[in-house]
Amino acid sequence: MLAPNSLRQHRVDHLLIAQMVAHGSRVLDVGCGDGALLQLLADTKQVDGRGIEVSRERVNACVARGLSVIQGDADRDLDDYPDGAFDYAILSLTIQATRHPKTVLEHLLRIGRRAIVSFPNFGHWRVRSQLLLTGRMPVNEHLPDAWYVSPNAHLCTIKDFVDLCRVVDARVERAVAFNSWGRQLGTWIPLTAHNMLGEKAVFMLARK
Amino acid sequence: MNTVDQREFPGDARVLEANRPSSKYIDIPASQALRLDCDQLLGPFRIAYETYGELNAAKSNAILVAHALTGDQYVASVNPVTGKSGWWETMIGPGKPIDTNRFFVICANILGGCMGSTGPASIRPETGKAWGLDFPVITIGDMVDAQVRLIDHLGIDELFSVIGGSMGGMQVLEWASRYKERVFTAVPIAAAAWHSSQNIAFHEVGRQAVMADPDWCKGRYLEQGKEPRNGLAVARMAAHITYLSEEALHRKFGRNLQDRATKTFSFNADFQVESYLRHQGSTFVDRFDANSYLYITRAMDYFDLAAEHGDVLANAFKGTRTRFCVVSFTSDWLYPTRESREIVQALNAVAANVSFVEIESDKGHDAFLLDEPELFATVSGFLNAAAAKRGLSPVTGTR
Numbered sequence: 250m251l252a253p254n255s256l257r258q259h260r261v262d263h264l265l266i267a268q269m270v271a272h273g274s275r276v277l278d279v280g281c282g283d284g285a286l287l288q289l290l291a292d293t294k295q296v297d298g299r300g301i302e303v304s305r306e307r308v309n310a311c312v313a314r315g316l317s318v319i320q321g322d323a324d325r326d327l328d329d330y331p332d333g334a335f336d337y338a339i340l341s342l343t344i345q346a347t348r349h350p351k352t353v354l355e356h357l358l359r360i361g362r363r364a365i366v367s368f369p370n371f372g373h374w375r376v377r378s379q380l381l382l383t384g385r386m387p388v389n390e391h392l393p394d395a396w397y398v399s400p401n402a403h404l405c406t407i408k409d410f411v412d413l414c415r416v417v418d419a420r421v422e423r424a425v426a427f428n429s430w431g432r433q434l435g436t437w438i439p440l441t442a443h444n445m446l447g448e449k450a451v452f453m454l455a456r457k
Numbered sequence: 458m459n460t461v462d463q464r465e466f467p468g469d470a471r472v473l474e475a476n477r478p479s480s481k482y483i484d485i486p487a488s489q490a491l492r493l494d495c496d497q498l499l500g501p502f503r504i505a506y507e508t509y510g511e512l513n514a515a516k517s518n519a520i521l522v523a524h525a526l527t528g529d530q531y532v533a534s535v536n537p538v539t540g541k542s543g544w545w546e547t548m549i550g551p552g553k554p555i556d557t558n559r560f561f562v563i564c565a566n567i568l569g570g571c572m573g574s575t576g577p578a579s580i581r582p583e584t585g586k587a588w589g590l591d592f593p594v595i596t597i598g599d600m601v602d603a604q605v606r607l608i609d610h611l612g613i614d615e616l617f618s619v620i621g622g623s624m625g626g627m628q629v630l631e632w633a634s635r636y637k638e639r640v641f642t643a644v645p646i647a648a649a650a651w652h653s654s655q656n657i658a659f660h661e662v663g664r665q666a667v668m669a670d671p672d673w674c675k676g677r678y679l680e681q682g683k684e685p686r687n688g689l690a691v692a693r694m695a696a697h698i699t700y701l702s703e704e705a706l707h708r709k710f711g712r713n714l715q716d717r718a719t720k721t722f723s724f725n726a727d728f729q730v731e732s733y734l735r736h737q738g739s740t741f742v743d744r745f746d747a748n749s750y751l752y753i754t755r756a757m758d759y760f761d762l763a764a765e766h767g768d769v770l771a772n773a774f775k776g777t778r779t780r781f782c783v784v785s786f787t788s789d790w791l792y793p794t795r796e797s798r799e800i801v802q803a804l805n806a807v808a809a810n811v812s813f814v815e816i817e818s819d820k821g822h823d824a825f826l827l828d829e830p831e832l833f834a835t836v837s838g839f840l841n842a843a844a845a846k847r848g849l850s851p852v853t854g855t856r
Contacts, residue, residue: 309814312812312814313838314842315838315839316812316842317810319813320815329801330808331806331807331808
């Protein structure tokens with residue numbers, strides 16, 4: 250395990266994912282960015298990790314630090330992978346930026362024995378109130394860009410995502426929402442409350 | 458070089474090198490002849506090679522560098538024919554991305570080459586004359602099979618890495634396909650799994666230029682004390698354009714005139730770019746054998762790793778445990794990124810461990826030989842991580 254100090258530098262959803270993933274498993278991180286999650290999983294769980302990232306600069310930085318990453322994107326390149334190639338196919342804060350979230354999710358469930366998806370919750374009370382009170386697309390820490398430059402093409406709420414899981418026949422094995430302070434919401438509170446109070450959510454899914 | 462040698466091998470240091478390499482070499486006896494892809498047996502044959510750094514006790518730190526079409530074994534040391542420094546000294550040496558303080562680097566002249574490994578310029582034992590066109594047509598796979606004999610000779614079971622650019626990358630892919638269990642990591646750079654129609658077309662122009670030169674003498678020029686200098690120079694000039702990019706040519710030469718203020722209204726080399734190409738052509742002829750050029754370009758044309766595996770490239774890598782790092786360059790139109798991506802797709806289809814980096818450069822195909830910091834960062838990062846997995850200590854050998 251890493252020292253508590255270095256853990257503090259990690260994103261809360263990454264830390265949660267690192268808890269979910271089994272030791273020594275095979276992991277594909279789709280939209281792996283600068284490789285922070287892959288590095289965390291390699292350091293704490295000794296996973297056999299691979300990444301896909303659209304930005305050439307970030308890919309090159311990942312490979313230069315020794316991570317197995319290819320330049321590609323979720324919409325185009327998941328097709329190449331065989332069924333069940335990985336124990337976990339992870340999509341962390343990326344699904345909202347894909348062109349075809351449903352197809353991408355189906356691929357994740359096909360490629361990985363489990364899929365782990367995290368996303369910003371558009372149903373969070375602050376997002377709702379911004380839209381309600383200002384009448385404009387919300388801009389905040391987690392949705393930092395104006396609508397016309399934002400890479401986010403398909404924003405959804407936690408409830409919307411639960412619906413999608415039903416559509417693609419995925420079983421929700423675990424669902425966790427984080428509030429604005431990065432704390433996990435209690436599992437006992439109802440879905441509607443999660444959808445209101447959760448700023449980010451992490452789902453672990455499996456094929457039915 | 459003594460006078461007897463000069464009478465025996467008329468010509469220059471190059472012809473001598475083809476038969477008496479200054480580098481290390483091994484001679485494989487006829488009893489261990491190589492079964493070529495064309496089904497002929499080749500033996501005895503010689504593989505000339507150089508090594509850098511030290512092989513560790515476990516023999517686990519060896520990196521084979523595969524050279525490109527006109528390369529040679531002098532990857533990080535002075536070429537005895539040209540007197541120039543090694544062709545990849547930016548990449549290989551102490552403290553370089555392929556660090557010879559840590560790795561034992563092997564580079565062999567390819568089969569069919571003209572720097573000491575058996576090829577058309579070598580003396581054929583049966584006849585006492587150069588092989589010329591009697592040399593069998595070889596393939597990239599044959600080159601790799603010949604290298605395997607060298608690696609066996611060095612007592613190495615598993616190469617830590619096979620690395621190469623362009624045709625070197627083709628050899629890397631063939632190694633990773635034919636000898637999966639002997640390749641821990643593979644780094645094909647600016648390469649492709651098959652030679653495109655356009656690439657075959659350019660090679661054919663080069664070969665026709667050589668063969669149209671009367672001094673080619675139907676391939677028997679060495680016996681007649683001649684050389685198809687003009688033909689080979691034209692072949693090199695045409696090929697050299699394909700190694701660059703329009704942008705790089707324009708930046709370097711534009712429409713600038715060479716050592717003159719105005720056009721001469723003649724067919725002299727008025728433009729700098731013409732002068733540059735003529736220079737490239739003539740220096741190439743001084744160091745390369747024309748028949749070798751024919752054979753090696755042919756081997757590249759024949760290369761199609763998918764065709765060798767039922768037209769499914771992924772089959773070439775089925776069951777691989779090798780870690781791959783595929784590299785392409787944005788301005789390389791000879792082996793474009795698209796073709797590297799096909800390799801990556803095939804590797805993904807068998808869930809292989811693969812990294813893929815496209816490096817932004819305007820220098821065209823030749824970028825892999827040039828000072829490209831991102832290439833160096835990629836190669837060293839990839840190798841260091843793999844070395845940790847392989848349990849290699851950070852630095853072996855002596856400083």
